[in-house]
Amino acid sequence: MAVDPSAGSALAAAPRRKLAAGRSVPTSERPAVKWTLIGIAVLFLAVILLLPLVAVFTQAFAKGPAVFLKALSDRDGVAAIKLTLLVAAIAVPLNLVFGVAAAWAVAKFEFKGKAFFTTLIDLPFSVSPVISGMIYVLLFGANSALSPWLKTQNLQIVFAVPGIVLATIFVTFPFVARELIPLMQDQGSGDEEAAISLGANGWQAFWYVTLPNIRWGLLYGVLLCNARAMGEFGAVSVISGHIRGVTNTMPLQIEILYNQYNFAGAFAMASLLALLALVTLVCKTVLELRFGVAASRRH
Amino acid sequence: MAAFLTRSTSLPISPGRSHRWSFAKPSVVPGFGLTLGYATTYLTLIVLIPLAGLGLKAASLGWEEFWRIATDPRTVHALETSFGSALIAALANVVFGGLVAWVLVRYNFPGRRIFDAIVDLPFALPTAVAGIALSALYAPHGWIGAPLGQLGIKIAYTPAGIVLALIFIGLPFMVRTVQPVLEEFETEVEEVAATLGANRLQTILGVILPRLTPAILTGFSLAFARAVGEYGSVIFIAANIPYKSEIAPLLIVIRLEEFNQPAAAAIGAIMLVIAFVMLLVINLVQAWSRRRFGDGS
Numbered sequence: 001m002a003v004d005p006s007a008g009s010a011l012a013a014a015p016r017r018k019l020a021a022g023r024s025v026p027t028s029e030r031p032a033v034k035w036t037l038i039g040i041a042v043l044f045l046a047v048i049l050l051l052p053l054v055a056v057f058t059q060a061f062a063k064g065p066a067v068f069l070k071a072l073s074d075r076d077g078v079a080a081i082k083l084t085l086l087v088a089a090i091a092v093p094l095n096l097v098f099g100v101a102a103a104w105a106v107a108k109f110e111f112k113g114k115a116f117f118t119t120l121i122d123l124p125f126s127v128s129p130v131i132s133g134m135i136y137v138l139l140f141g142a143n144s145a146l147s148p149w150l151k152t153q154n155l156q157i158v159f160a161v162p163g164i165v166l167a168t169i170f171v172t173f174p175f176v177a178r179e180l181i182p183l184m185q186d187q188g189s190g191d192e193e194a195a196i197s198l199g200a201n202g203w204q205a206f207w208y209v210t211l212p213n214i215r216w217g218l219l220y221g222v223l224l225c226n227a228r229a230m231g232e233f234g235a236v237s238v239i240s241g242h243i244r245g246v247t248n249t250m251p252l253q254i255e256i257l258y259n260q261y262n263f264a265g266a267f268a269m270a271s272l273l274a275l276l277a278l279v280t281l282v283c284k285t286v287l288e289l290r291f292g293v294a295a296s297r298r299h
Numbered sequence: 300m301a302a303f304l305t306r307s308t309s310l311p312i313s314p315g316r317s318h319r320w321s322f323a324k325p326s327v328v329p330g331f332g333l334t335l336g337y338a339t340t341y342l343t344l345i346v347l348i349p350l351a352g353l354g355l356k357a358a359s360l361g362w363e364e365f366w367r368i369a370t371d372p373r374t375v376h377a378l379e380t381s382f383g384s385a386l387i388a389a390l391a392n393v394v395f396g397g398l399v400a401w402v403l404v405r406y407n408f409p410g411r412r413i414f415d416a417i418v419d420l421p422f423a424l425p426t427a428v429a430g431i432a433l434s435a436l437y438a439p440h441g442w443i444g445a446p447l448g449q450l451g452i453k454i455a456y457t458p459a460g461i462v463l464a465l466i467f468i469g470l471p472f473m474v475r476t477v478q479p480v481l482e483e484f485e486t487e488v489e490e491v492a493a494t495l496g497a498n499r500l501q502t503i504l505g506v507i508l509p510r511l512t513p514a515i516l517t518g519f520s521l522a523f524a525r526a527v528g529e530y531g532s533v534i535f536i537a538a539n540i541p542y543k544s545e546i547a548p549l550l551i552v553i554r555l556e557e558f559n560q561p562a563a564a565a566i567g568a569i570m571l572v573i574a575f576v577m578l579l580v581i582n583l584v585q586a587w588s589r590r591r592f593g594d595g596s
Contacts, residue, residue: 027489034406041402044395048467049420052432098341105335111323123346128528130548131567135349138356169345192328202329231425233531251427258431270428277423285416
C-alpha cells in the first residue's frame with residue numbers, strides 16, 4: 001500500500017500551475033466573482049450602516065456649532081442628559097451584580113433546571129421594548145391593584161424616574177449574564193477549587209481568582225449593557241409620560257425635537273448617543289483583538 | 300458586597316445540605332445558595348412577575364372581549380404589518396447577511412477589519428438615532444431619497460421604509476451567527492468536493508450551504524424576533540397611518556395613551572404568543588436540519 005510521495009506532490013502541484021496561469025482553483029471563486037461579491041457586500045454595508053452614521057454627524061452640525069451647542073445646553077437638553085446618566089448609573093450596576101451572581105451559579109455548579117434558568121435570563125431579549133415598558137404600567141399604573149397602596153405610600157412609579165429605571169433594567173437584564181456565562185463555563189471551577197483548598201474563602205476566591213479571569217468579558221458586558229441602557233427608547237417612552245425636563249431621557253428628547261422639526265437639535269442630541277455607540281464599538285474591537293474576548297453572538 | 304463576604308464564609312454547609320436533597324451536585328466552591336437565590340429572586344421580581352401581570356390582565360378580559368380586540372381590523376392590520384415586514388426584512392438579511400458573513404470570512408480586502416467592526420453598529424446605536432438618521436436619508440429631500448425619488452421610488456413614509464429599518468436592526472444577528480460557523484468550516488471538505496468533480500457553484504450549494512443551514516435558521520429567527528417587536532427605529536421612517544403603515548407596538552402605545560389598558564395588554568399578549576409559536580416552529584425546523592445536515596453551529 002506504499003504510495004509514491006512524488007505522485008502526491010505532482011497532483012498537488014497541478015492546481016498551483018493552473019493558478020499561476022491565471023485560471024481558478026476549484027476551492028475558490030474566480031477573481032471577477034470574488035470582487036463582485038466584495039463590492040456588493042461593501043456597498044450594502046456602506047449604504048445600510050455607514051451612511052446613517054455619517055448622516056447623524058453631518059446633520060448635527062448642519063446649522064453650525066452654535067445650534068449644536070444650544071440644543072445640548074438648553075434646560076431640557078441638560079435635564080435629559082442628566083436623567084439618562086442617572087438611569088444608567090442605577091440600572092447597569094444592578095444588572096452587573098445580577099449577571100455575576102447568575103453566572104457564578106450557572107458556571108460553577110450543576111443543578112436541576114439549569115437550562116430552564118438560563119432560558120429565563122434571555123427572556124427580556126425576545127420581548128418587544130414597548131411590552132417591556134407596558135408590563136410596569138399595568139403593574140404600577142393608575143388602574144392597577146397596587147395603585148391604592150402606592151398612593152398611601154406617596155410612591156410614584158409610572159410617569160416618574162423609578163418606572164424609567166425599572167423598564168431600563170428589564171431591557172438590559174441579560175447583557176452581563178449572557179457575556180459571563182459561556183466565559184465562566186469555559187474556565188470551569190478548577191482555579192477556584194485550588195484557591196479554596198489552599199485556604200481562601202469564597203469571597204477571596206472570587207476577588208483574586210475569578211475576577212481577574214473574567215474582567216475583560218465583564219467589561220464588555222457592561223459596555224453593551226450601558227449602551228443599551230442609555231439608548232433605550234420604546235420601553236422608556238411607554239412609561240415616562242414625556243414630562244419635559246423631568247422624565248425625558250436623551251432618546252425621548254430626540255423624538256420631541258424631531259417632531260418639532262428642530263432637526264439640527266435632534267441630531268445634535270443623537271450625535272452624543274452615536275458617539276457613545278462608536279466608543280462602544282471601538283472598545284469591543286480592541287477587547288476582541290487584544291484579549292480574545294469571544295464576541296457575543298446574541299443580543 | 301459586604302453581605303456576600305459574611306454570607307459566603309458560612310456557606311460551605313449549604314452544598315452538603317443540597318447534596319442530601321440532591322437538587323445540586325456537591326462542590327467545594329461556596330456561594331451556590333447565595334448566588335442562585337439572589338439571581339432567582341431578582342429574575343422573579345424584575346421579569347417574571349411583571350410578565351405574568353400582562354398575562355393576567357389579558358386573561359381577565361374574558362374570551363369574548365379578548366376575541367373582539369384580536370379581530371378588530373386595526374389590530375389585525377397592525378399585526379400583519381409587524382409580522383409581514385419582519386418576515387421580509389429577516390429574509391433579506393438571510394441573503395445580504397449571509398453574503399456579508401461570507402465576504403468577511405473568506406476574502407481579504409482593504410478595510411475588512413473596519414467593515415467587520417461596523418456590523419455591530421445596530422447593537423450599539425440607539426434605535427431612535429437609527430430611526431431619525433434613516434428617515435433623514437430616505438426622505439424625499441434626503442441623500443438617498445432624492446435620487447430614488449427621481450426614479451419614482453419612495454421609501455420613507457411607506458411600508459418599504461419599515462422593512463428598511465428592520466433590515467438595519469436585524470443585520471448583525473444574521474452575520475454574527477453565520478460568521479463563526481464559516482470560520483470553523485474545514486476547507487478540506489471543499490477540496491474533496493472539487494476532487495470529486497464538483498464545480499465551485501455545486502460545492503457552495505451542495506456542500507457549504509447545507510452545513511450553514513442551522514446557523515442561518517438561528518440568525519433568521521433572532522433577526523425576525525427582534526424585528527417583530529421593534530419600535531424606535533420604525534416609527535420615524537413609517538408614516539404610521541392606521542390600516543396601512545401602523546406597526547403593532549405603535550398600536551399598543553396608542554391604546555395606552557388612550558388609557559385603554561385592556562386593549563394594549565391584549566395586543567401585547569397576542570404578539571408574545573405569535574412570536575413564541577413562530578420561534579417554536581423555527582426551533583423544531585432547526586432541530587430537524589441539525590439532524591439532517593449535521594451540527595453546523
